[in-house]
Amino acid sequence: MAKGGAKTWYFPDGYLPEKNSKGCMEAHEALMLFNTSEKDADVFIDVYFSDRDPVKDISVKVGAERVISLRLDHPEDLAGLKIPPLTQYALRIRSNINIVAQFGRLDTTQDNMAYYGCIGHSE
Amino acid sequence: MAKGGAKTWYFPDGYLPEKNSKGCMEAHEALMLFNTSEKDADVFIDVYFSDRDPVKDISVKVGAERVISLRLDHPEDLAGLKIPPLTQYALRIRSNINIVAQFGRLDTTQDNMAYYGCIGHSE
Amino acid sequence: MAKGGAKTWYFPDGYLPEKNSKGCMEAHEALMLFNTSEKDADVFIDVYFSDRDPVKDISVKVGAERVISLRLDHPEDLAGLKIPPLTQYALRIRSNINIVAQFGRLDTTQDNMAYYGCIGHSE
């Protein structure tokens, strides 16, 4: 039977790129949370930094059989937390049921577009 | 002994880029299914969205000792399902025997070319 | 104790890009094999396609405590096998001792440079 992922996910490399108004796509980072179960998932996001204490327990919900995309440069997606640009941060995701989590960055600092994306380390 | 992968694979971050006729490569997303066993694999693809119910049980076959590439922007590769562009979606892949699955995006929205690719989360 | 990786690795998405003489970097794909043990590793590479039988048992050696990079567009790195460009292929790597394997593509089809890289699925 499919387990539907895992309850804990880690992403060490968050770093919000600078906004660049010239391109037609906006630089950003995003977190995708994928819930294949028939129950809603209650998820907590913890944000870690290099030189200060983490901000923990940002609460989000992922509906049954839904995927959501959270913008990490949008405080309204993180219960008001504003992650500063050009600053190293990391994410730990904890869910009450199994989910699958992925991280993506779109950087347009030099007008051209560059991606990096990865599925997290899970437990 | 090599197991040949796993029976279930997850890809949270699907997002078909806009087509851009100026470049020499066409923006797209693709799903690679790799079967190293000596039997054909019967695979079901389930497509999940943010705001509506999933489309499940799209059936594909992967021959013994073959790899196939499905275009996620080609309905004919998905039993007629048309995934809308610029819309978050996620994939669950279920196979009757062990396979290995990978996802790739080629984005040419800004004329330049950007890749992201990953091997899925497996169970 | 560190195990040093695994004996079997899978890479579903190989696709050699076209050469483009205009940029200063040459489009290619490469396979990195990393052996942290104190013994040499005897490795076999199996190359799979969409519409024909695989080519198996290409033999390479990775020295003790060494990493090697094989060019997948160089037949001399693959015991003479010429993988055709713009053709889907996949790799299975088998080693007599634990190693770690990674795949990378550098595409310069449109003059700009695009990367994708991933550590393989392992068993």
Add this chain to the structure above:
Amino acid sequence: MAKGGAKTWYFPDGYLPEKNSKGCMEAHEALMLFNTSEKDADVFIDVYFSDRDPVKDISVKVGAERVISLRLDHPEDLAGLKIPPLTQYALRIRSNINIVAQFGRLDTTQDNMAYYGCIGHSE
């Protein structure tokens, strides 16, 4: 309970790009070490090459509930080790407690920007 990652991490594909003074971002590679535990982590970095013996036991510390980013082109981040550019290398990371490790490359060789990033293979 969340385990906080693993004690050993592997990255087969290190290759420092050439510096290119024309873009506004500097080409580099970086290693992110993420420690969610309430204890500091004592970490050793081992650097492997294709044609010479590895340099082992480069010592770094990651504070409790912190993420750090080490620049692999900065000898001061590696206890003085200078990794030569355009040379294949690989990393093994060993920690006394569980952490999560990720690798990233930013290449600007052709003025445009290209990323590749991955979470390591762990044990």
